[in-house]
Amino acid sequence: MASRRKWTSFAVAMLVLAWLAYVPQFYGQSELVPWSEALYFSIAALGLNLLTGYNGQISIGHGAFFGVGAYTTAILMEHNAWQFLPTLPIVIAVALVVGAAFGFPALRLKGLYLALITLGIAALFPDLVNRFASKYGTAGTSLIQPPRVLAPEWASGFAEADDQYRYYMLLVVGVVMLILAANLVRGRFGRALVAVRDHEAAASTLGVNIARVKVGAFAISAAYAAVAGSLSVLVNGSANAGKIEVFRQSILFLVAVVIGGTATVAGPVIGAYVVVFGQDFAKDIFDDKPELAPAVFGVLLVVLMYVLPDGIVGGWRRLIARRSRSDGLPPLPSASPAH
Amino acid sequence: MRVALLEVRDVRVQFGGIVALDELSFDVDTHQVCALIGPNGAGKTTLFNCVSRVYTPTRGTIRFLERELTRMEPHEVASAGVARTFQNIALFPKLSVLENVMCGAHSQSSVGPIRAMLGLGTASEERRLRDQARSLLARLSLETYADRLAAGLPYGTLKRIEIARSLASAPRLLLLDEPAAGLTHGEVDELAATLRGLREEFDLTIVLVEHHMGMVMGISDHVVVLDLGRKIAEGTPAEIARNERVIAAYLGTEV
Ligand SMILES: Nc1ncnc2c1ncn2[C@@H]1O[C@H](COP(=O)(O)OP(=O)(O)O)[C@@H](O)[C@H]1O
Numbered sequence: 237m238a239s240r241r242k243w244t245s246f247a248v249a250m251l252v253l254a255w256l257a258y259v260p261q262f263y264g265q266s267e268l269v270p271w272s273e274a275l276y277f278s279i280a281a282l283g284l285n286l287l288t289g290y291n292g293q294i295s296i297g298h299g300a301f302f303g304v305g306a307y308t309t310a311i312l313m314e315h316n317a318w319q320f321l322p323t324l325p326i327v328i329a330v331a332l333v334v335g336a337a338f339g340f341p342a343l344r345l346k347g348l349y350l351a352l353i354t355l356g357i358a359a360l361f362p363d364l365v366n367r368f369a370s371k372y373g374t375a376g377t378s379l380i381q382p383p384r385v386l387a388p389e390w391a392s393g394f395a396e397a398d399d400q401y402r403y404y405m406l407l408v409v410g411v412v413m414l415i416l417a418a419n420l421v422r423g424r425f426g427r428a429l430v431a432v433r434d435h436e437a438a439a440s441t442l443g444v445n446i447a448r449v450k451v452g453a454f455a456i457s458a459a460y461a462a463v464a465g466s467l468s469v470l471v472n473g474s475a476n477a478g479k480i481e482v483f484r485q486s487i488l489f490l491v492a493v494v495i496g497g498t499a500t501v502a503g504p505v506i507g508a509y510v511v512v513f514g515q516d517f518a519k520d521i522f523d524d525k526p527e528l529a530p531a532v533f534g535v536l537l538v539v540l541m542y543v544l545p546d547g548i549v550g551g552w553r554r555l556i557a558r559r560s561r562s563d564g565l566p567p568l569p570s571a572s573p574a575h
Numbered sequence: 576m577r578v579a580l581l582e583v584r585d586v587r588v589q590f591g592g593i594v595a596l597d598e599l600s601f602d603v604d605t606h607q608v609c610a611l612i613g614p615n616g617a618g619k620t621t622l623f624n625c626v627s628r629v630y631t632p633t634r635g636t637i638r639f640l641e642r643e644l645t646r647m648e649p650h651e652v653a654s655a656g657v658a659r660t661f662q663n664i665a666l667f668p669k670l671s672v673l674e675n676v677m678c679g680a681h682s683q684s685s686v687g688p689i690r691a692m693l694g695l696g697t698a699s700e701e702r703r704l705r706d707q708a709r710s711l712l713a714r715l716s717l718e719t720y721a722d723r724l725a726a727g728l729p730y731g732t733l734k735r736i737e738i739a740r741s742l743a744s745a746p747r748l749l750l751l752d753e754p755a756a757g758l759t760h761g762e763v764d765e766l767a768a769t770l771r772g773l774r775e776e777f778d779l780t781i782v783l784v785e786h787h788m789g790m791v792m793g794i795s796d797h798v799v800v801l802d803l804g805r806k807i808a809e810g811t812p813a814e815i816a817r818n819e820r821v822i823a824a825y826l827g828t829e830v
């Protein structure tokens with residue numbers, strides 16, 4: 237039974253992957269943008285889910301870590317003439333350090349207080365960037381536009397256009413990040429994340445080093461957000477840190493995690509696609525009144541959360557559980573975080 | 576001179592104005608079942624919390640295998656060989672029963688996040704932990720619950736799952752906080768038999784906090800009686816049953 241479910245999930249994942257690989261052949265250049273955005277959004281949401289979903293530490297500040305990644309890549313490419321891919325290890329290293337630096341003070345905070353402090357990070361980040369990055373940016377601003385990544389000769393078989401090639405880079409990095417996250421939550425560290433979330437005293441009695449797990453979760457999730465930010469440079473051709481944008485992104489990452497299903501592997505990815513395409517959808521409904529789009533998107537989120545309080549993956553699992561009960565088979569656990 | 580496995584010396588715990596433990600000293604010998612009894616609020620759980628380093632005593636020392644527990648970090652206690660259960664069940668409700676027991680073996684494994692992400696040798700390690708957890712569940716007749724979530728099972732079952740989880744760290748010393756609370760008479764007898772068996776099988780030393788006097792008297796080698804944070808008596812179960820102070824302070828008509 238359990239192995240049949242595993243194979244079903246595997247088959248579904250392969251189908252989805254095949255479709256995502258086909259997307260650049262199917263859509264034109266402008267239509268490809270949201271698909272690329274959804275990929276880097278997925279990565280940020282995957283990382284935030286490790287922190288918030290699995291470890292129970294809320295962050296409304298991951299837009300800042302996203303920005304750290306975007307700027308690290310943009311500066312290295314623009315001013316040090318680096319290729320894109322070699323910037324990723326640097327981005328990860330920087331974000332791990334910055335994430336851990338925020339993880340330590342977070343040890344003393346919980347729930348709403350942590351949410352508020354991380355919100356503060358998102359609010360402060362654009363000011364910091366304006367101070368330090370404006371010497372790199374265009375005309376003294378913090379906007380940095382490094383050279384675009386172009387499709388190499390060898391890729392012409394599947395990606396003639398540059399944006400197609402960039403999409404495939406995103407897809408490969410995204411799949412790798414997903415596999416790494418899935419591996420992480422499946423084993424000892426993943427159980428420790430959940431144990432710390434649900435009962436700190438019991439977890440520490442079992443030998444879990446609470447501080448190390450919490451700071452580790454912060455650092456790893458910051459690295460995910462930063463890789464996402466780095467990839468956003470690939471898509472948008474620039475790194476920027478508008479006050480509203482950093483704030484908005486921070487919230488949307490959290491929305492993606494919650495909508496998709498916290499503490500599930502697939503949830504944040506599904507949530508990221510809902511967030512990206514939901515906003516497009518909201519724009520299209522009243523396309524003569526773009527100012528209504530956020531409201532429409534908001535209503536969409538409220539309805540989704542009302543119908544699926546434990547997210548899309550949670551709702552799906554409940555559906556399966558009900559189906560297998562009516563088959564006369566024993567009920568499956570309604571939500572198991574580890575798969 | 577014989578050295579005790581657990582040595583509690585002059586332990587005092589103060590919460591603001593409340594003195595939860597006062598000048599408490601006693602020894603637990605290897606392979607003993609030592610019962611810690613006393614009315615509610617006597618400080619029994621507080622002592623467990625000191626041993627497992629949830630609290631730090633205001634004064635005094637606790638030595639285990641001649642190591643100073645009071646100087647250890649909370650997460651170091653498990654690998655030192657001490658495991659416990661909680662008075663109010665402290666399982667992880669969103670993990671399966673099997674995963675809960677695998678969590679118990681956290682100190683028995685060392686796979687960190689980087690190795691886990693890259694999947695380096697983790698499959699065989701997970702298999703080892705899973706097999707060990709399964710056999711512990713089987714040992715406590717819990718194998719049918721392995722894939723269920725730990726939330727929503729009957730109270731007595733949850734208590735036994737917690738015992739299974741605590742055994743997963745291969746402890747020398749097991750602290751059980753009211754394991755028989757909420758069990759029926761039949762279940763209490765069964766639990767006592769299980770604990771006796773586990774002690775032999777895993778060469779355990781057990782400190783047992785329990786209100787169920789029948790079980791305490793039947794299973795313990797040594798009894799320590801607390802009242803309002805102070806030790807008022809200790810001795811064999813027979814001695815305790817005869818002790819005037821104990822009868823007055825606590826046992827009343829129960830024995
Ligand atoms: N964290 C705490 N803060 C304040 N008082 C506490 C705390 N833990 C225990 N106490 C107090 O210490 C005393 C002993 O409690 P406890 O050890 O739980 O007793 P027992 O387990 O014997 O019933 C009680 O008066 C209790 O209220």
Ligand SMILES: [Mg+2]
Nearest residue numbers: 619620621662
């Ligand atoms: Mg108690």
